[in-house]
Amino acid sequence: xHQNDFKRTVFVHKNKMYRFALSIIGDEDEAKDAVQDVMLKxxxxxxxxxxxxxxxxWCMTLIRNKSLDILKRVGRKLKTNLDDASVKLTSHDKMPDxxxxxxxxxxxxxxxxxxxxxxxxxxxxLRDVEGYSYLEISETLNMDMNQVKVYIFRARKSIKESxxxxxxxxxx
Amino acid sequence: xxxxxxxxxxxxxxxxxxSLQEEIELQNAVRSxxxxxxxxxxxxxxxxxxxxxxxxxxxxxxxxxxxxxxxxNDNRGLVFTLSAFMRYAAVGIILLGIGGxxxxxxxxxxxxVEVAQTEFTIVDTYDDPEKAFEETKKALMxxxxxxxxxxxxxxxxxxxxxxxxxxxxxxxxxxxxxKTNNSSK
Numbered sequence: 559x560h561q562n563d564f565k566r567t568v569f570v571h572k573n574k575m576y577r578f579a580l581s582i583i584g585d586e587d588e589a590k591d592a593v594q595d596v597m598l599k600x601x602x603x604x605x606x607x608x609x610x611x612x613x614x615x616w617c618m619t620l621i622r623n624k625s626l627d628i629l630k631r632v633g634r635k636l637k638t639n640l641d642d643a644s645v646k647l648t649s650h651d652k653m654p655d656x657x658x659x660x661x662x663x664x665x666x667x668x669x670x671x672x673x674x675x676x677x678x679x680x681x682x683x684l685r686d687v688e689g690y691s692y693l694e695i696s697e698t699l700n701m702d703m704n705q706v707k708v709y710i711f712r713a714r715k716s717i718k719e720s721x722x723x724x725x726x727x728x729x730x
Numbered sequence: 731x732x733x734x735x736x737x738x739x740x741x742x743x744x745x746x747x748x749s750l751q752e753e754i755e756l757q758n759a760v761r762s763x764x765x766x767x768x769x770x771x772x773x774x775x776x777x778x779x780x781x782x783x784x785x786x787x788x789x790x791x792x793x794x795x796x797x798x799x800x801x802x803n804d805n806r807g808l809v810f811t812l813s814a815f816m817r818y819a820a821v822g823i824i825l826l827g828i829g830g831x832x833x834x835x836x837x838x839x840x841x842x843v844e845v846a847q848t849e850f851t852i853v854d855t856y857d858d859p860e861k862a863f864e865e866t867k868k869a870l871m872x873x874x875x876x877x878x879x880x881x882x883x884x885x886x887x888x889x890x891x892x893x894x895x896x897x898x899x900x901x902x903x904x905x906x907x908x909k910t911n912n913s914s915k
Contacts, residue, residue: 561795573785580784590786594794601798667777686774687781691750711746718744721770 559604568600568607571614574688575621581683582625584672588632592624618698622680663721670720671713677701678713685710736766743771 559567572593579589600607600617610616671682680699684690692710696703739756742748748756759767760775856862 569791572790576786577781577784581781590790593786594790594797597794598798663773664777664780667774668781671777683781686753686778689750689753707746714744714746717774718770721773 559607564601564604567613568604568617569597571617572597574614575617577687578618578680578683579621579625581671581679581687582622582676583628585632588628589625592621592628596620596624612694612697615694615698618684619700622699626676663724666721666724667717670717674713674716678709678716681706681709682713682717686714733766736764740767740771 575596576589576593579592580586583589583592596617599620607613607616671679674682677699681695684695684698685692690698692703692706695701695706699706701709736756736759739748739752742752743756756767756771757775757779760772856865
């Protein structure tokens with residue numbers, strides 16, 4: 559596989575991989591390093607990539623495993639940075655009047671997502687952010703499709719409850 | 731879009747039962763500012779839309795390719811050597827295998843025949859048992875004759891030994907007796 563083919567078939571998934579890593583680790587630098595490591599590994603083993611049925615699913619599987627390894631290694635340190643991460647995950651392109659309220663909600667949602675159990679978080683990220691089908695998620699996460707549906711239900715419910723609690727708290 | 735349908739789709743969404751197409755319908759409704767979708771879902775869709783915008787910067791690309799090419803060049807010699815070694819080793823094993831098979835087929839069969847023929851000519855066997863018995867008897871007589879011939883010098887040695895002991899003043903039987911006693915102690 560030449561560099562151009564690699565760019566077209568593998569490197570093109572770098573942003574999805576980065577977002578997935580970021581959703582699991584919650585740290586930009588660590589997520590970037592994870593993507594770079596996985597990309598280097600893919601580059602070194604590019605000859606074998608033609609055997610894969612779905613290169614994208616393979617990329618996402620590798621980045622998930624790598625992110626979980628990193629999380630295991632530096633988990634405690636990163637846990638304390640979750641608040642910062644949720645702020646970074648929120649973009650600042652709104653008008654100042656609406657910005658404060660919306661930004662607060664966005665932060666809350668991002669924090670609720672980051673605090674989800676790992677499997678729920680991965681399923682939510684792949685479905686609601688990346689728009690994967692249940693089949694694609696089950697292949698990427700090596701999980702039964704019914705399990706995927708259960709996890710997406712729990713993740714959405716958990717985020718909904720978290721937001722409802724926040725709005726109830728605000729109304730008091 | 732139909733308000734009832736949107737309400738129905740939203741209900742399905744929270745239950746985790748919507749298809750991708752139905753979720754796109756809901757996202758389009760949120761994007762168009764429809765008030766049929768709850769604020770809760772609107773916030774979530776806005777948040778996920780923002781997450782989709784996150785991407786790596788251009789520095790990542792240049793840093794990656796620099797690293798990839800450096801590591802590629804560093805490993806090239808090793809990779810080449812290993813792959814070349816594996817290739818030559820594989821060819822060698824195949825040639826050895828083919829050689830072994832050819833040797834077995836072409837030469838080993840002939841050798842067996844040769845061995846069989848040699849054994850046949852040297853050892854020989856007799857079809858007639860009487861003749862075989864006569865030949866065996868003859869061979870054993872010959873061996874016995876040779877053994878007797880070999881024993882004659884031993885008698886001379888014994889005689890010399892006895893003479894030596896009698897000169898030394900020790901009867902042959904006494905010497906033998908003393909030796910036997912010493913060894914038994």
